[in-house]
Amino acid sequence: MSGTFFGLGVGPGDPELLTLKAHRLLQRVDVVCFITNKDGYSLAADIARESLPTTRRQRHLPIEIAMCRDRTLIEQAYDQAAAQIGEALDHGHDVAFLCEGDPLFYGSFAYLLARLAPDYPCTSVPGISSLQAAGSALTQPLTTQGDRLAVISGLEDERDLLDALERFETVFIMKGGRRRHHIAAVIERAGRAHECAYLEHISTPAETRLRTLSRLPDGPGPYFSVFVVSRHHRSTP
Structure with missing residues (x-):
């Protein structure tokens, strides 16, 4: 049985604006995925850091996506990310993808959802946009x-x-x-x-x-x- 792919909204920036549902989900999922810049920094992961578990092991999956207008490069990055997430889901691991704001309001989750929804259970946890x-x-x-x-x-x-x-x-x-x-x-x-x-x-x-x-x-x-x-x-x- 495959894991579930969650689009998880972490809000606009203040960690206290993360919802209780998002906080609880972050405590239990096996894998947390997030976009980073070329320096390895992720705003979404930074917002959620206080909600990550400290008493159990959790795999983190950073995905570097260049901030550029070349959609070919960006689509390739999403393809690679979907493959990595799919591999984790195939092993029965639940994966939470962190999104600033809300996952389905101009969120990167939409691009991964389009790739993974045909084959895996997917759901979204709304965040403050x-x-x-x-x-x-x-x-x-x-x-x-x-x-x-x-x-x-x-x-x-x-x-x-x-x-x-x-x-x-x-x-x-x-x-x-x-x-x-x-x-x-x-x-x-x-x-x-x-x-x-x-x-x-x-x-x-x-x-x-x-x-x-x-x-x-x-x-x-x-x-x-x-x-x-x-x-x-x-x-x-």
Whole structure:
């Protein structure tokens, strides 16, 4: 009998935002898998470190995936990871794959799920996403009754960004750090700069919250950054 593959959401950064269900699962699974950068660091594993067992042996399976736009290399890395995870599952070991935020909200788990679900039992443990964490960090509603919410990647072209800004009361723009000044210019063009906040590394010690785009630093920002454009925005803390 094969093991089960779990996509496990560890939340946006604060270890205390890990759910009890995720914590308990981490205590019992045989293998914990996570993505690392080229230096071997994994934010997801760092978030979950306090929930890993100390009284029993557990195998850790790091997977290096380059942060690049070459999808061929990235798909090859997922293929290799799926093969390693599949081997563990074949031996009856349960495997938990750690994901920042929620596994199925822009999560890498989706790519492994597509490869493994046809042959193995798979399930997901939800985590607090950057969307929810941003609303909490700003202490403002993301939506209220009658509002429409759009979630869009900061990598989308200007036309799609403008369309979302024109049609939705709240627009959540993810992964916009590298293009943050371009995105800010689009938000200005849409006439909604006064409704915008910019956040980085939400719920971590490095968290940055800017309630006005005029304070946006020069140059590109980090991968873990978001814009929240909302009718409910308050420009003062």
